[in-house]
Amino acid sequence: MNALALAIPQPENVQRRPKKTYATGVIRAFRNGNLPAHISRSIPGSTRSDWRRRDLSNIVGFVEPEFTDGFSNPLLHWHNRMAQRSEAALKIMIRFYQQVVLSVRGSKRIWREQKHRIVGLIERIAPIIGLDTACELLNLTQQRFYRWKNERPCNNDVFGRCGRAHPGRLTPAEQAVVKEYVTDEATKNWPLSNRFSKMMRDGAAFMNLQTFYRYARAFGPIFEQFKKPKHGVGVRASRPFEILHIDVTILRLRNGSRVFIQFIVDNFSRAILGWKAESFYYSGFTAENLRSVCEKFGLLRLPGNSKVLLV
Structure with missing residues (x-):
């Protein structure tokens, strides 16, 4: 070689x-x-x-x-710039969610009723984080984004839907009938189901109950859901014989007389410690019943730092 x-x-x-x-x-x-x-x-x-x-x-x-x-430190500087841009995009999204949640009742209808605002949001944050990331954060495909962007709302429908694309929607005359029954002052306190039944009986319009609900919520006022107030926490004992309750029940007999039945109950265990019945009520009646309970369970011999509270 x-x-x-x-x-x-x-x-x-x-x-x-x-x-x-x-x-x-x-x-x-x-x-x-x-x-x-x-x-x-x-x-x-x-x-x-x-x-x-x-x-x-x-x-x-x-x-x-x-x-x-x-x-x-160029790498740290680059991370800071990206963090600032991401922070700006997140602030815009937070303000958007706050406005939507406060203005719309029902989270399931947000994407349908607020699609124009969603398109505006994506157009604002897309230059910052990119269109792919913006659509992914909102769980929206680019195809649907461009379809919503090019849509033009219809003025003859409360939801802005086109009659050709949605032939099953209510006509403007039917929508006017629903609005009349929903906003009627004579039936403003009626449930929506009763208003729907009245409309069907009158023969004013015919539709599905769910369709009536959807348009009624769009035309009528938003009713606040009634929530039963929570009861406050009452007197609670931390050990047996700390708090005793005295309850008096009046029993009326057939001959017209009355019997007073008195119970002494422990607050902690809910156990009946003693009871007494008399045909008339007097102060000594309570004292005798209480004295018998204290002697039976030794409540008179409690330590000096212990007290019995009578309610």
Whole structure:
């Protein structure tokens, strides 16, 4: 192999292409992303690829402050810029959700009734985080986004739906009938089901009950759902014999007389500690019943720091 290699004639006057060299600052500027685009395009791709993988910690002749110009941590600066842009987009989305939730009743109808506002929101945040990310955050495909964007609302329908695209919608005359029955002052306190039955009996319009509900909620006022108030926490004992309750029940007999039955109940265990019945009520009746309970359970011999509360 060596003899064959020596026998090959060498070309005369071969001029080798000079190897390009670059200043260390150019390499550092390229790594930091500060190199202008026209200069970066003039550098061969293989050289730029080598710069991305090269370890610059051992390069001699490079002084950090001469080339960074205060850009000491480019990666941190890039993350800060992205965080600021993401924060701006999140603030817009938070304000959007607040307005929608406060103005619309029922979360299931948000995407249908607020689609024009959703399109406006995506158009605002798409330049910041991109259209793909904006649609993904709102669980919306780009195809539906462009379809909603190009839609034109119909003035003859309360929901803005076109009659050709939705032939099963109510006609303007039927919608006027629903609005009349919903906003009638004579039946303003009636349930929606009763108003629907009255409309059907009168023969004013005929439709499904769910369809009537949908249009009635669009025309009529929003009724607040009644919530039963919670009862406050009453007297609670933390141990037996701490609080005793006295309850008196009056039993009326057939002969017209009355019997007073008195119970003494422990608040903690709800156990009946004693009871007494008399044909008439007097103060000594309660004292005798209480004395018998205290003697039976030894409540008169409690420690000095213990007290019995009678309610």
